[in-house]
Amino acid sequence: MSSAKKIGLGVVGVALVVVAGGYLLPAQTTVERSIEVQAPVQTVYHLVNNLKENEKWSTWKEQDPTVKTTYSAQAEGVGASSSWDGEKMKTGSMTITDAKENESIVLALDFGAQGKAQSAFSFEGTEKGTKVTWNFVSNNGNNPIKRYMGALVGKNMIGKAFDHGLENLKRVSEQTVASQQPSQGPEAAAPAAATNATN
Numbered sequence: 001m002s003s004a005k006k007i008g009l010g011v012v013g014v015a016l017v018v019v020a021g022g023y024l025l026p027a028q029t030t031v032e033r034s035i036e037v038q039a040p041v042q043t044v045y046h047l048v049n050n051l052k053e054n055e056k057w058s059t060w061k062e063q064d065p066t067v068k069t070t071y072s073a074q075a076e077g078v079g080a081s082s083s084w085d086g087e088k089m090k091t092g093s094m095t096i097t098d099a100k101e102n103e104s105i106v107l108a109l110d111f112g113a114q115g116k117a118q119s120a121f122s123f124e125g126t127e128k129g130t131k132v133t134w135n136f137v138s139n140n141g142n143n144p145i146k147r148y149m150g151a152l153v154g155k156n157m158i159g160k161a162f163d164h165g166l167e168n169l170k171r172v173s174e175q176t177v178a179s180q181q182p183s184q185g186p187e188a189a190a191p192a193a194a195t196n197a198t199n
Contacts (some may be wrong), residue, residue: 029117029155032135033162039173041102041123041130047173048105048121048132049096050076057168059161064088090114115139132169134162 037044047053052075060067067086074080076096083093091112098106102123109117117138124131136158 029138029158030135031155031158031162032133033159033166034131034133035166035170036126036128036131037170037173038129039170039177041125043176044130044132044169044173045102045105045123046076047169047176049080049099051080051082051094051096054082057165057172059165059168060084060086060089062164063161094119130173132166134166136162 047057052071055061055069060069064086067084067089069082069084072079072081078096078099081093081095083091085091092114093110094107095110096105097108098104104123105121107119109119111117115138117136119134119136122133124133
């Protein structure tokens with residue numbers, strides 16, 4: 001057997017092993033992240049349920065400054081949708097398919113040629129505020145390449161994006177609460193000073 005033929009058979013063998021390995025990987029890519037936010041459930045829920053408010057904490061524009069987002073006439077609740085187009089993010093859309101006020105939100109994601117997925121948020125009141133859980137599920141079907149990408153690349157990238165997005169959501173939620181607190185300026189302090197002077 002010639003060297004070229006041996007090399008050719010070796011390449012075919014490796015390819016078969018790689019393909020077979022892909023079929024052993026999960027058919028679904030699942031990612032889940034959580035964070036605790038020191039803000040009421042209503043505040044955090046609104047920032048997710050209103051798609052226009054997503055721009056305050058979403059990482060998409062950080063990942064792709066060229067992305068342009070358009071919104072449906074209905075900005076929040078079931079039926080609200082947005083679509084995007086960018087050099088890196090390409091084209092896609094998301095639609096709220098289910099929403100239970102201050103409890104959960106489910107979104108259908110369409111990445112065009114890259115496929116579809118589902119994302120969901122759950123909100124749980126805690127002693128300190130709100131626990132937010134964000135998950136993502138995509139079906140890779142019987143495509144071994146998609147399974148490799150989902151397991152080895154996509155899961156890590158999505159996880160990092162979710163961590164960063166949740167940190168942003170926490171920051172914006174807590175800033176919103178702080179901005180709604182009564183002012184403690186000179187006008188507020190004067191009555192207290194007068195009271196202490198009379199005691």
